[in-house]
Amino acid sequence: MPSKKNNKRQPLPKIAEATRIRLTRALEKFQASNDDEYKFEPGLSNVDRRYVHVLSLKMGFKSKSSGTGNERRLSVRKVTKKSQSDNKLESLPHFTFSEESKRALGDLFAHFPPGDGNLKDMVGENSGKTHSARRHTDDIFSSPSMTKDEIARRLEIVVSRRETVSGLKEITELRSKLPIASYKDEITSTVDSHQVVLISGETGCGKTTQVPQYILDHMWGKGEVCKILCTQPRRISAMSVSERISKERGEPAGDNIGYKLHDKYP
Numbered sequence: 001m002p003s004k005k006n007n008k009r010q011p012l013p014k015i016a017e018a019t020r021i022r023l024t025r026a027l028e029k030f031q032a033s034n035d036d037e038y039k040f041e042p043g044l045s046n047v048d049r050r051y052v053h054v055l056s057l058k059m060g061f062k063s064k065s066s067g068t069g070n071e072r073r074l075s076v077r078k079v080t081k082k083s084q085s086d087n088k089l090e091s092l093p094h095f096t097f098s099e100e101s102k103r104a105l106g107d108l109f110a111h112f113p114p115g116d117g118n119l120k121d122m123v124g125e126n127s128g129k130t131h132s133a134r135r136h137t138d139d140i141f142s143s144p145s146m147t148k149d150e151i152a153r154r155l156e157i158v159v160s161r162r163e164t165v166s167g168l169k170e171i172t173e174l175r176s177k178l179p180i181a182s183y184k185d186e187i188t189s190t191v192d193s194h195q196v197v198l199i200s201g202e203t204g205c206g207k208t209t210q211v212p213q214y215i216l217d218h219m220w221g222k223g224e225v226c227k228i229l230c231t232q233p234r235r236i237s238a239m240s241v242s243e244r245i246s247k248e249r250g251e252p253a254g255d256n257i258g259y260k261l262h263d264k265y266p
Contacts, residue, residue, distance in 0.1 A: 011054075012051055012054050013050045013051045013054065014047075019048060020051070023040075023051060024055065026038070026040070027052070027055060027061070030061075030076065031061075035078075036077060037076065037077045037078075038076045039074070040073055040074045040075070040076075042071050044073070044074060049072075052076070053065075056076050061076045062077045062078075063075070063077075095196075143225055143227055144225045144226075145225075146225050151220050151223055151224070151225065152220075152223065154220065154256065155217070158249055158250070158251075161249065161250035161251070171247070171248050172248075175206070175210065178206035178210060179202070180201060180207060180211070184210075184214050187199065187215075188214055188218040208232075208241055209244055209248065212228045212230055212245065213248070216228060235261050238259045238261060239259055242258055242259035
C-alpha cells in the first residue's frame with residue numbers, strides 16, 4: 001500500500017473540465033471557511049471521488065467516502081495541526097511506577113532532592129518524609145569538582161596506561177570484541193540527547209562494565225565532569241564490578257572507580 005507521503009505526489013485523475021473546476025472550487029471555498037467538515041453531494045462517479053481524494057490529500061485534508069450505490073457520498077475534514085511543543089510532549093516516553101516504587105522514590109528524593117520543584121508533584125503523597133525534604137551533602141551523589149585541565153590530564157593518563165601497563169592492551173582488545181562494543185557511539189549519542197535511556201542485552205554482553213566507561217570517556221573527551229552510579233543487588237557484585245572496571249582502566253579501585261556498601265568505601 002502506498003504511503004500518504006507518496007499519495008501526495010500522485011497525479012490527479014483526468015475528469016471533465018467543468019467537473020474539475022466545480023470540485024476544485026468547492027475545496028478551495030471549504031479551505032477558506034471556518035467549517036471543519038464539508039460533504040459533497042451524492043452521485044459523484046468513482047473517478048470524481050478519486051479526484052477529490054487525491055486533491056484533498058494535497059491540500060492537507062482528510063477525506064472519506066460512505067454509503068452505497070447512488071447514495072454514496074464523500075466528506076472532507078480539516079486536520080487540526082498540533083503545536084511543536086504538544087508533539088514533543090507526546091513523543092516523550094511515559095513511565096508508570098508501582099506504589100512501592102513511588103514510596104522508594106519519595107524517600108530518596110526526600111534526602112536528595114533532584115531540583116527545586118515540588119516533590120509532591122513528582123512522587124505524590126506516598127512518602128511521609130516528602131514534606132520535610134532537605135538537601136543533604138553526600139559524596140556519592142555530589143558532582144565531582146574538576147577543572148577542564150584536570151579532566152584532560154586524567155584522560156591522558158587512562159590512554160597512556162592502555163599503551164604502557166602490562167596486559168592492558170590484551171584487555172582493551174577483549175573489550176572491543178564484546179557484543180556491546182559495536183553500539184558504543186550510538187549509546188553515547190543517545191545518552192547525550194535523552195534524559196532516560198533503556199539498554200537491553202544478553203548477560204555478559206558488557207552492559208554493566210562497558211557502558212559506564214563509554215559514558216565517562218565520552219564526557220571527559222568533551223571536557224565535562226561526570227559521575228556515574230551503578231547499582232548492584234549484592235555486596236559481592238558491587239565489589240567485583242568496581243574491581244573489574246578499575247582493572248580494565250589500569251588503576252586501583254578507589255581512584256576514579258570505587259564502590260560503596262552502606263557506609264563502607266574501598
